[in-house]
Amino acid sequence: MGMAGLKVGNVGEYLREQRRSAQLSLRQLAEAAGVSNPYLSQIERGLRKPSAEILQQLAKALRISAETLYVQAGMLDARERDELEVPAAILTDPSINERQKQVLIQIYESFRKENAAAGESRAAEGTQEDQEADRAEGSAAVREETGP
Secondary structure, eight states: OHHHHHHHHHHHHHHHHHHHHTTOOHHHHHHHHTOOHHHHHHHHTTSSOOOHHHHHHHHHHHTSOHHHHHHHTTOSOHHHHHHHHHHHHHHTOTTSOHHHHHHHHHHHHHHHHHHHHTTHHHHHHHHHHHHHHHHHHHHHHHHHHHOO
């Protein structure tokens, strides 16, 4: 079993945390997601590996992004996860409403498409290094402002 077993457990624990923070009982979440109570219980305890479809139903019922659950379940690789991380972060931010989330995600996606079309990938090797340098400078500046 090894790693795979660990991953299944992770998504179950994560689901349980999300369910508790949404203040839903096992039965309420099972009903909302259209799965049986015992099945959901097995997923949470890491005994069952849920399909992508089930995860999507659970995510919808919990009002979180399905991608977040896919990552937890080990269904997305790192590259795919990076592409989805920003939308996932936006979707899980409680301080903005649904409409604002959708608008932000649309803007983000359009910038990504625009940049890909502009052939920024050609210059990506250079910019990656620049970005890392900028980031190092930025974090040094933050440290100075906030003190030790």
